Amino acid sequence: MMNSLPPVKGDRIICELPLYFTRDAAVHTKDGFNITVREACQGQKTGLNVAKVIVVGDVGVGKTCLINRFCKDSFDRTYKATIGVDFEMERFEVLGVPFSLQLWDTAGQERFRCIASTYYRGAQAIIVVFDLSNYESLDHAREWLEDAMRDNDPSSVLLFLVGTKKDLSHPDLLAQMEQEAIRLSEEIRAEYWAVSALSGASVRDFFLRVASLTFEATVLSELEKNNSRRAGDIVKISNNCDNNFKKRQSSCCH
Structure with a gap:
């Protein structure tokens, strides 16, 4: 007999769409989940959603620290470059539906780039990371995105x-960097966030946002592919969000 998975952690249960970091550079500026997605999540049939998320960027910008801060709530001051690709699986519950993110932590070193790029295919989300105290890492962000998009459909x-x-960024430099980053995010149609893996600032809010938007896109895609089936056939609901559809959790980002 197979052992069932433990319950999803309380801070991974999402009943309302977490807010963007800044309205100036948000993928979606709406306040809540798509109504079609909400209706689909009221079905009672079985189903499990998993999305692949790849994390790319220059060596040393903090990709691994970012992932470890969220997944393990830890920060390692000892720098160790990722060799090839590392992998983490993080479980959520969104609108009562089991949902997991596969977080692929890719190497930023040039000699491992070809190895890492073989894992880019089939991503539902791409996180391009740069260092707010390093202009060069922001300049390279476009190149990383181009590499990651070669084997993926831009529309999905x-x-x-x-x-x-x-x-670590001086306030004046931070303001300048954020202006440049928001300008780039608007150009490439990405959502911008600023975080600190050291302090944990905005890290949890960011990943909840990634999980929520990716979940919504995944359900909408499945509904489109299976429009001859009842929406309830796609997802399985739990009771954690039954009484919270109209009430934003206090733990969600503000």
Whole structure:
């Protein structure tokens, strides 16, 4: 007999759409989930949704620290470059539906780039990471995105541009960097976030946002592909959000 998975952590249960970091650079500016997605999530049939998320960017910008801060709530001050690709699976529950993100942490070193690129295919979301205290890493963001998009359909991938090491950037430099980052995010149609893996600032809010938007896109895609089936056949609901559709959780981002 197979062992059932443990319950999803309380801070991974999402009943309302978490807010964007800044309205100036948001993938969606709406306040809630798509009504079609909400209706689909009221079905009672079995189903499990998994989305692939790849994390790319220059070596040393903090990709691994970002993922570890969210998945393990830890920060390792000892720098260790990722060799090839590392992988984390993080479980959520969105609108009562089991949902998992496969977080692919790719190497930023040039000699491992070809290895990492073989894992880009089939992504539902791409997180391009740069260092808020390093202009060069932002300049390279477009190149990383181009590499990641070669094996993916631009119309079906959500893009996020994330500035790390917010705590290390001088306020004046941070303001300048954010202006450039928002300009780039608008150009490439990505959602911009600034975070600190060291302090944890905005990290949880960011990943909840990624999970929510990716979940919504995944359900809408499945509904479109299976429009001859009842929406309820696609998802399986739990009771965690039954009484919270109209009430934003206090733990959600503000």
